[in-house]
Amino acid sequence: MDTTKDNFRPCSQFASGHEAVIRTEKLTKRFGSFTAVDGISFSVAPGEIFGFLGANGAGKTTAMRMLCGLSKPTSGKGLVAGYDIARESEQVKRNIGYMSQKFSLYEDLKVWENIRLFGGIYGMKTDEIAAKTDSLLHTLGFEQERDALVRSLPLGWKQKLAFSVAIFHEPKIVFLDEPTGGVDPSTRRQFWELIYDAADRGITVFVTTHYMDEAEYCNRVSIMVDGRIEALDTPAELKKQFHTEDMEGVFHYLARTAKRGE
Numbered sequence: 234m235d236t237t238k239d240n241f242r243p244c245s246q247f248a249s250g251h252e253a254v255i256r257t258e259k260l261t262k263r264f265g266s267f268t269a270v271d272g273i274s275f276s277v278a279p280g281e282i283f284g285f286l287g288a289n290g291a292g293k294t295t296a297m298r299m300l301c302g303l304s305k306p307t308s309g310k311g312l313v314a315g316y317d318i319a320r321e322s323e324q325v326k327r328n329i330g331y332m333s334q335k336f337s338l339y340e341d342l343k344v345w346e347n348i349r350l351f352g353g354i355y356g357m358k359t360d361e362i363a364a365k366t367d368s369l370l371h372t373l374g375f376e377q378e379r380d381a382l383v384r385s386l387p388l389g390w391k392q393k394l395a396f397s398v399a400i401f402h403e404p405k406i407v408f409l410d411e412p413t414g415g416v417d418p419s420t421r422r423q424f425w426e427l428i429y430d431a432a433d434r435g436i437t438v439f440v441t442t443h444y445m446d447e448a449e450y451c452n453r454v455s456i457m458v459d460g461r462i463e464a465l466d467t468p469a470e471l472k473k474q475f476h477t478e479d480m481e482g483v484f485h486y487l488a489r490t491a492k493r494g495e
């Protein structure tokens with residue numbers, strides 16, 4: 234699939250509808266007297282690719298950890314896949330996939346062993362994992378790498394495999410925390426083709442990135458500054474609103490007021 238913005242699907246379908254798969258209301262996280270996430274409210278529709286942007290220290294990872302059921306909110310509410318992130322965190326975890334640059338595959342295991350391991354962790358049955366492994370390796374063009382140690386793969390291949398493993402159990406939502414960090418633009422585009430395929434199958438993609446070309450690929454983008462969401466709309470609308478030609482301009486306009494991460 235072509236990931237140029239002109240070929241992208243219309244965004245109007247993602248206006249805040251009734252059937253949001255992620256919905257937050259004044260979601261807040263404090264560490265002592267410091268407010269890392271400051272009352273954020275937004276919703277994400279099924280199959281949407283939602284970009285979650287912000288400068289260093291804006292609060293993205295803290296917010297994402299709450300949405301994944303890994304950290305309890307101090308106040309406010311969050312529903313993910315229909316479950317309350319504070320009270321039903323185990324159900325939340327069962328209905329999502331997660332990938333970050335820091336936490337992904339086991340380098341000392343083979344490609345197929347990683348697939349089996351994560352399929353098991355996500356609750357899939359052994360025969361289902363075996364049946365889907367061949368088709369996954371085929372889709373990725375990794376048939377020859379089946380028995381290779383993950384350590385031996387180029388970074389871009391590892392990230393594609395990590396993403397595929399994170400959605401192997403067909404979760405409702407996949408959370409991606411800077412999934413393409415350190416990868417060259419051409420490999421990043423290939424990675425985004427996998428994201429588009431997942432979204433076409435109805436999987437909602439919630440992604441943080443520091444790359445503004447990737448922000449253009451999202452259906453909608455939110456931009457956090459010092460714990461708050463300062464802007465949220467389609468890339469086209471944001472550019473119009475901030476009178477800039479690209480997302481880089483929007484981001485810098487908002488991020489220049491940030492007190493954190495200086």
Ligand SMILES: Nc1ncnc2c1ncn2[C@@H]1O[C@H](COP(=O)(O)OP(=O)(O)OP(=O)(O)O)[C@@H](O)[C@H]1O
Nearest residue numbers: 264267269287288289290291292293294295296493
């Ligand atoms: N466990 C913690 N205790 C105290 N402060 C924390 C804790 N976790 C995060 N913070 C602070 O909360 C703020 C938001 O951090 P967070 O990691 O969520 O930002 P981020 O937007 O993901 O940044 P980056 O892009 O650099 O990853 C930062 O100032 C950070 O130092």
